[in-house]
Amino acid sequence: MRVLLVGSGGREHTLAKLLLRSTREPRLYVASDYANPGLLREAMSSGGRLYTVNTADPQRVAKVAEEVSPDLIVVGPEEPQFAGVVDALRDRGYAVFGASSRCSLIERSKVFARTLMWKYGIPGRLYFKAFRSLEEAAEFLRFAGDVVVKPARQAGGKGVRVVRDTRAYLSTDKFEVKAQAASRIYEELSRYRDSDYKVLVEQRVEGVEYTAQVITDGSCVLPLPLVQDHPHAFEGDLGPETGGMGSISGPGVTLPFVTYDEYVTTGDIVKQVLERLQEEVGDRYVGAFAGQMMLTALWGPTVIEFYSRFGDPEIANLLPRIDGDFLEVVERTVSGRLAGAKLSVRGDVVSVVKAIAPAGYPSGKEEASGHPVAVDEGKIRELGCDLLYASVIAGSDGYLYTKGSRAFEVVCYADSYAEAYRLSELAVGYVRSLDGWPLFYRSDVGSPELIGERARLAERVRKVYTYRASRGLSWRTVVWIPGRGIVDDPLLSYTGWSK
């Protein structure tokens, strides 16, 4: 069996490993933007090969497919989906696992995603307002209170500005921050031609984040265990937002700070969205889908955004946590027979994934690029951990060089977080810089302290949302504006009426 995998990073390396576990001994071919050494090795060892190609170019990827003539194609990242790579491959008759460009709108356009939830009254939705022009956005922000300013289009998680504005003595300065964020986003998004809306202003919520990933063939939805990502670059949830610096999963299908009821509610939200999305765009959803969720005081499980693919590094947690033939599941998904698929979760196992990135990531990719690094993969394996190659390439001199983003991910597991954490901390030690350029990772990911902290925050939030629900206040935010009456617009500043 020939499988073509499209994509270049740690997520695809995980997918490659999962697919190659199959008893059907597939040959793996990879269409990748660069020669990721991990992917290259997986491909070669299975008797396949790696093609270096612009993965967001439908024609080029289709050409690779023609050459490989695969039985199955798996498209990992979102940008090829947005660009129509999946569509082009399906048009040519290939069996493809991955959201079509129409279905991937759920990730590409946050305005579309939010509007869909409001249109069908799906729980877990947030108030938002979207703007095409910077002037409109700036004018609105003048009256906005506690908000998040986001790019209206998926832009690799960058540009999101959370402006907690609950202290009136800071509100004048915070307006400046909001306006500045809007103008940066506007600039950033002007290079994308596929989004009218540029700036999204959204109700700010706080709580515990987690990712709910599923696989779907369009009618059947196969839920995967919840994962918690750590988007901040640095320890203590400090620093800029990244693609994810590490993640944890387990035990069971949930996380230590998410209840089973919350897991079920989350699953319902994801299912409803998938159903409505397919109706709305008139296309079948085949592939992976994920809800980036947050447990909030407003709703309990609340949607922050959606992914039309597996999360990275979220997917890496599945390596040690699922049993069963992943390739078969993918195949059944593509042929619309997911209903009978078996994928069992190792409930007693918890996993800790950590990304290692060169200093400079995520804002200064240039300075973070081109640094020689070494990894002792044998030692990592001795610990029972896995190593994933991400943004790293092999130079002609045989050394590995950073490409500016997260270079490696280590995946460790055990029957307790204390142990999985200990192993992950040892594993990251086997990645080192050869030119003295600092590499960083988050030592707190998976630590019992951080998990305990999340649990306390979740408990606090849980108290509020259950109280609100008991009072019929779920999602409703009652704001009284003297002289005007009660309004239901939480985006308005508590001081908005005074300005």
Place this chain on the structure above:
Amino acid sequence: MLALQHRGEERRIVCSRAGGEVTCRDLESWSPRDLSVRVAVAATYSSGSLENLVVCDGTVAAVADRRSRYLEEVVEEVSKAVNRGATWRALGEVLEQFSGVDVPTFLAVTSRDELVAWRTPSGLTPLVVGGYGFDLLIASSESSAIEVLDADVRRHLGPAEGVYTSGSYLKFFRAGGGPARGLCAFELLYTARHDAVVDGVAVYKFRKSLGWELSKLLASEVDVVVGIPETATPYAIGLSQATGKPFEVAFVPTAARSRSMMKLDPLERLVAVHLKLNPVRSSLEGRRVAVVDDSMVTGATMRSVSQMLRLRVGVREIHLLIASPRLVRNCPYSVFELSQDHLIAANLDYESIRAYLEVDSLAWLDLESVERVSRTFHCNLCGFCLGRESLGGGR
């Protein structure tokens, strides 16, 4: 001025004679070292606009404790009398003409270095006279200011009572008549400092007694009692003593204390409120909390408090008790300049207020309790804004 800044601190004004004329200046530009000044009147205001609060025509300068269009008329008449060379008795007769008119309590200085302090005949706002050694007479809205100056409180002036002095002569007098309205209830409920004695009533004791009354309204079991920053503390202590539930410090204020209710601009009011509200998490986390506030105007403060208690602190339940009756009418005497459509209790029903504030329960002190406590303290209060003309029924 510091001792009275809780009554407003937007503008601080000093009026005194300089040369042949009296003038008024902002405190910042006034030199207290000028030893030729024998009499000065001063006031601190919550409003930047001094219209109808300070009047000065070169002969007489007066500072009043609330806006009134009659202040100008009074000053005009006193000024004419001074220019005629009138005696103190004649000045009293001038004031007499204003019987039945809503003149505010004021302090005036003349170009002859006289001081006239007069409490409004309706008795709405207080006036206290104190002395320091052999030298100094101090008249103030609040006894605390006199004590803070290390002087002694000598006399609480009653409605229509005043004091006149020219330095070589001093006389207490009574001028003007008409119906006594009673003391503004908010003087005892909110405005005065806890350490003040107003018309002979110890403010702290009065507030604690109302706190005891609050215990009857507490429908639900609580673990702790807290007061919303400083003004509600005695009520909360009263409630705590009545229920046997511990009183805890819930918030720590940042920087100088400032009276949020005195701010007219809503943003400024919230700035003042939020500066008072850094929560003490350890005293409240996971608890059922009785939150006591002295009054509720727009509810904006309470909403900030409840959001903070739930999201930042993580309390289990919030039971809000307001230590004064519902504010339902605006004050026609301009003691508080709040318009009726800004009074939450006058505009929203119980359920809407509860939903807006996100509290588990909510109760205002009832008029009967205030009536009862006022009677115990022998005071007669104006409760117009609370929906009742008079509370306590005379002394």
